Amino acid sequence: MNQVPLLSVHDLKTYFYLEQNRIAKAVDGVSFTVSPGETVAIVGESGSGKSITALSIMKLIEKPGKIVEGSIHLEEKVISSLSSKQMTKLRGNEIAMVFQEPMTALNPVYTVGNQITEMIRKHRKLDKKQAQIEAINLLKIVGISRAEDVVNDYPHQLSGGMRQRVMIAMAISCNPKLLIADEPTTALDVTIQAQILDLMVEMKERYHMALLLITHDLGIVSEYADRVVVMYGGQVVEEAPTKQLLRTTKHPYTKGLLESLPNLKEDVDRLGTIKGTVPPAYALPNGCRFYDRCPLAMEKCKEANPELYQVNTSHTVRCYLHEKEEIE
Amino acid sequence: MYKYIIRRILVFIPMLIVLSMIVFGLAKAAPGDPFTGRMLDPNIDPEVYEQQREALGLNDPIPVQYVNWATRIVKGDFGESMYYKGRSVASLVWERLPNTLYLGLFSLAITLIVAIPIGIYSARNPYSMFDYGATTFGFFGLAVPNFFFGLVAIYFFAIKLGWFPSQGTITGTDITGFQEFLDRIHHMVLPGITLGLAGTASYMRYMRSEVLDVLGSDYIRTAKAKGMSERNVLYKHTLRNAIIPIITLMGFEFGALLSGAIITEQVFSYPGLGTLFINSITNRDYPVIMAITLLLGVTILIGNLLADIFYSIVDPRIRYD
Missing domain, CATH: 1.10.3720.10 (MetI-like)
Known part of the structure; x- marks a missing residue:
């Protein structure tokens, strides 16, 4: 990781100001980087703040949410201080996003072609005819047969997998540097999931993009990601290159996630579970945020939230168990 | 698209017929006929009223009356006002x-x-x-x-x-x-x-x-x-x-x-x-x-x-x- 990062997020805090003066700290001091061409996965349960992190990078946080602190850089650009007008030039053009629900992520009243071309015309300044040709071309690239017909179809005429392909076609249309995929396969059939992920990786290589993959599925992570950022309670709890994370898992939460995956090598009667749920972002404990659910919790964990300890050059973990392993 | 619109217009026709039946039925259900309250002139033979009724078709069976009425409506003839003498309803x-x-x-x-x-x-x-x-x-x-x-x-x-x-x-x-x-x-x-x-x-x-x-x-x-x-x-x-x-x-x-x-x-x-x-x-x-x-x-x-x-x-x- 000696390269200059493509994306660097530093100490990002995105809070939601709820009724009765409650503050939901959805993202609470998250830092990570993505290098050019790299695939980084953000992993965590629902409510761990991974989607909000992604939306914060796009500056698509709606009221009552707000980015309160931190900086986001895309190469030399400081995203966190761009105006909303400058952001519209960046979104879709330099950072593109694919969402979880292909069924609702496309506008039902416009044709697929219309929704792709409006983006091409905005960022690439092509005329209507060229944009239409380009849209058909893109649909072919993402593996849609009869692209000439599909371009005139409405979203409701397509299957979930097809719609996700359309979303990907849209995302790559302006050759972005970074593609953020927010649980891109969660809503799809298992048989389609691998196809879509393979397609994204293929596109990533073809267009030399970096991929920020947001998922709760560690199975996907092990196969596709170069590096993993594990999030819990709005914070990064462990970060390491994928292989290292899987082999020398440090954080009890990451271990819990791994134990909950089916494994072909070992024969177990029951998959592991992590008891309890993620604490609500407006009522986070003072101590370690995983304290209530941690099988290895100590007295110390209740009192103060541990720092992120650098246990080797590329592995960090937020757990007192590994405090002593910290290197300088 | 055009098919849809044409089908929608075709559905319109039976609805219109039912509507006209309801309107006609309501008017028929109201008591009296055009001569009610006008039979005050003792010089006119009740027989004449009866002839008039017959001539106006008021003695016909209700369905026949409806068809006659509806046919006139289709032709654009809504009859004459009873209050504004000599003025057609349409006008x-x-x-x-x-x-x-x-x-x-x-x-x-x-x-x-x-x-x-x-x-x-x-x-x-x-x-x-x-x-x-x-x-x-x-x-x-x-x-x-x-x-x-x-x-x-x-x-x-x-x-x-x-x-x-x-x-x-x-x-x-x-x-x-x-x-x-x-x-x-x-x-x-x-x-x-x-x-x-x-x-x-x-x-x-x-x-x-x-x-x-x-x-x-x-x-x-x-x-x-x-x-x-x-x-x-x-x-x-x-x-x-x-x-x-x-x-x-x-x-x-x-x-x-x-x-x-x-x-x-x-x-x-x-x-x-x-x-x-x-x-x-x-x-x-x-x-x-x-x-x-x-x-x-x-x-x-x-x-x-x-x-x-x-x-x-x-x-x-x-x-x-």
Whole structure:
């Protein structure tokens, strides 16, 4: 990781100001980087703040949410201080996003072609005819047969997998540097999931993009990601290159996630579970945020939230168990 | 698309027949016939009345009478008014219809011009002072009865302030052209606002909740993530989706504008269909009542037909059902 990062997020805090003066700290001091061409996965349960992190990078946080602190850089650009007008030039053009629900992520009243071309015309300044040709071309690239017909179809005429392909076609249309995929396969059939992920990786290589993959599925992570950022309670709890994370898992939460995956090598009667749920972002404990659910919790964990300890050059973990392993 | 519209128009025909049967049935169910209350002249032989009844077909079986009546209606013959002697119902209705139509369209225009921007603005700034103000106005508009608002409006704006005339459609007969047009508009302001009050309130509420709903949807987030400008997101991606339920509402409203005008026209002594309708009821002028009832029914049917057609234009999911 000696390269200059493509994306660097530093100490990002995105809070939601709820009724009765409650503050939901959805993202609470998250830092990570993505290098050019790299695939980084953000992993965590629902409510761990991974989607909000992604939306914060796009500056698509709606009221009552707000980015309160931190900086986001895309190469030399400081995203966190761009105006909303400058952001519209960046979104879709330099950072593109694919969402979880292909069924609702496309506008039902416009044709697929219309929704792709409006983006091409905005960022690439092509005329209507060229944009239409380009849209058909893109649909072919993402593996849609009869692209000439599909371009005139409405979203409701397509299957979930097809719609996700359309979303990907849209995302790559302006050759972005970074593609953020927010649980891109969660809503799809298992048989389609691998196809879509393979397609994204293929596109990533073809267009030399970096991929920020947001998922709760560690199975996907092990196969596709170069590096993993594990999030819990709005914070990064462990970060390491994928292989290292899987082999020398440090954080009890990451271990819990791994134990909950089916494994072909070992024969177990029951998959592991992590008891309890993620604490609500407006009522986070003072101590370690995983304290209530941690099988290895100590007295110390209740009192103060541990720092992120650098246990080797590329592995960090937020757990007192590994405090002593910290290197300088 | 055309198939859909043609099919929709074909469905229109049986509905029209059923409607005409109901109107005819209601009129028949009312006691008496055209001679009731006129048999006072002792010099006329009751036999003559009987002959007249026979001649008018009043002794025929009801279904035969219905077919005869319906055939005449199809030919455009609505019969003669019983109250305004010697005047055909058609001429009476045709004379009043434009006034009501102008008033209805004027009121609809005010409604849409006021309600839609307010609704959109409220949705974009929910729970702001403006939004609360609009909500308050909305409840006021729905709660205050038309006739009461009309009377208050006459008291303040016509009598106290003298800004607008309190009744009629036109000041005199000596003005023409653009002057006449302006004068008609001037006369329509108070009744138009009164007529449109409840509609404005409900369109505003609908628009607010629809826009708010659509703004929170996934495809709006997609549009923003594509880098579309705020204008594009609002006018292209949001409005077309938000307007779909409004179209349905307008279909109903189209008919309601004519029937709703009945009370408003009475308050402002506005010579439209509404006043004619009320007068005909007081005068037991059945042919006129039947004609207007039928006309109101037809406008509601047409309103729904138009709504369905527009609906299928705006929402592609409707076309291939």
